[in-house]
Amino acid sequence: MAMSPPDPISRRLSLAVGIATRGRPRVLAETIADLEQQSRQPDRIVISYAEPGDIGDAPERFPQVDFVQGPLGLTNQRNAILAALHQEDVVLFLDDDFYLEREYIHKMANLFLSRPEVVVATGRVLADGINGPGLSLEEAKAVISAHAPEEAGNSETTPVFNAYGCNMCLRMQPIREHQLRFDVQLPLYGWYEDVDFSRQLAAYGAVVLLPTACGVHLGSKSGRQSGLRLGYSQVANPVYLARKRSVPWSYAIASMMSRSLKNVVRSFAPEPYVDRRGRLRGNLMAWKDLLTGTIAPTRILNL
Template sequence: MMTEQNHKIEKIFDEWKVAIIIASIGRRNEIEQLLPHLFSQTLPPWKVILSVEKNDDIPDGIPSAVEIIKGPRGLTAQRNRGLESVINNCDVIVFYDDDFIPARNSIAEIVKIFEKYPEIVASTGLVLADGVKKGGIEYDVSVDIVNNQSISNPPENIRDIDSLYGCNMALRAKAVGAIRFDETLPLYGWQEDVDFAGQLLVKGRIVSADTFQGVHRGVNKGRTPGAKLGYAQVVNPLYLFKKGTMRWKKALILVLKNIIANHMRLIWEEPFIDRRGRAKGNWIGLWHILTGSSDPRRINQIK
C-alpha cells in the first residue's frame, strides 16, 4: 500500500525529470559499486548518463537504463557531453563523482529544494566524509557511514555560497541554459566547479544544503599526477581570476595555501600524496606566470 509520503514523492517524480551525470576514466569497479545506489533511490532518476573515454571505462553487465556517452578524456569535456545530451529535456541535473556514494533519499531531497525555492539555481549537498583528505575511504566503510549517519528527514540548513563542490552538486537545468564547463581546464579540470558556479551565480542563488548527503570516497586511482596537479594549483586560479569567475583574494589565498602545504609536507610527505611532484608543478606554474606564458592547457606538457 502506498503511504502518503510515497504518494507525494510519486507526484513530484511525475513533474520533475532528474538526470544524473557521472564523468569517469579508468574506474570500472567504482562505477559498478555506485550504480546500485542510484537505482535504489526513493525518487528514481529520470536518466543516468555515464560519460567516458572508451569501452574499457565501462563495467561489465551495466544496466540497459544507463546511457553511455564516449569521447576524448577530460573532466570538463566529459561533463559537457553529458549536459548536451539532457539539458533541453530535464528539470534538474545532478553531478556525482564516480567515487561518491549518495544516501537513498538524495534525489528526492534535491527535488524538494528546487521545488520549494524557485530562486535557487544550484546546490551542493552535505559530504558526510571526504576521503580526499585521508587517502581514500573503502567502499564498505563508505556505505556504513551513509547508512549510519544520513537521516531520512534532515533539516534544510540552507546557506548561500559562491561555489560548488563537483563531487555532489545539483543544477536547475533552465538556469544552466548555455553555460558549460570551461574546457580550457583539461584533465581533472581543477577548480572547474568553482568556475561553473561563478558563471551561474548571476542567474540566482547557489546554496549548500544538508538535506542531500553522501560520502566522497576520494579514490586515488585515476587522479591527476602530482606535477600536473601542482601546475594547475598555481595557474588555474590566475586564469579564473582573469576570466572573472574567481575573486583575486580567493585566488591568491588558494595559490599560497597550496604552495605552502606542498613545501611544508616535503618534510613528512603523506604516502597517498605526491608532494614532491606538486611542488615541482607549483614552480613550473610560477615560472610560466612570471614569463607571461601561463595557460591551463600547458598542463599536458608537464612531465
C-alpha cells in the same frame, strides 16, 4: 535497474544524474548500483567516458543507463552530459566514487521544486577520502548508516560561493537559456571547474548548500592525474579564473598560496597516498610561468 515513479512531491520535476568517469570501471559499477537504493529514483542516468576500458561491462549490466563517449577531460565529459540532456529540469553531477544517503535525490528534487531561485545546490559531505588514503565502499556505507537522517522535507539552505563538484546539482533552464558550458581550457582533472561553473550560474540565481542531503566521497586514488600536473593546475587554474573574472583575485591568491605552502611543508614528510613532491614541483613550475607571463592551464597537457 527498474526506475520507480518519482516521489509525489517532486513528480513535476525531471532529474538526471550525470557521471564523468575515467579508469575506474569497478568503482563506477558500484556507484550506479548504489543509485538503486535511492528512495526517489533519477529519471535518467548519463555516463560520460573517453575509452571503453573506463566503463568495462557497465553497459551490459545497466542497459537502462545512457553511455556517451567523447574527449578525455572532466570539462569535456561534463559538457557531453549537458549535450545529452533534453527535457530534464535538473542535473545532479556526481563523481564516480560518491555515495548518497538514501533520501539525497528526494531532498534535492524537492529543493529545486520548492525554491525556483536556486540554480546550484550541493550536499553535505559526511566523509571525504580525498583528504586521506581514500575510503572503501564498506566504510562509506558505514558512515552513511551511522548518520541520523534529517527530515526529508527540510529545505533550509546556506548560501555558498560554489558547489563541490563531487555532488553538484544544477538547474538546466539557465544553462540552456544562456548556453553555458564547462570551460575546456581547464583540461584533464579540471581543477576548479566546479568553482567556475557555479560562479557562471550565480549570475542567474542562488548557489546553496543543502545540509540535509548527505553523501560520502571515497576519494579513490586510481584514475587521477599526476602530482606534477595537479600541482601546476593548483596555481595556473586560479590565475586563469581570476583573469576571466570568474573569481576575485583575493580568492585566487589565497588558494594558490595555501596549496603551495601546504605542499612545501608536507613535502618533508609526504603522505604515502599523495605525490606531495610532484605537486610542489608543479607549483614551482607554475609560479615561474606566472613570473614569465607564460602560465596557462593547458600547459599540463605537455607535462
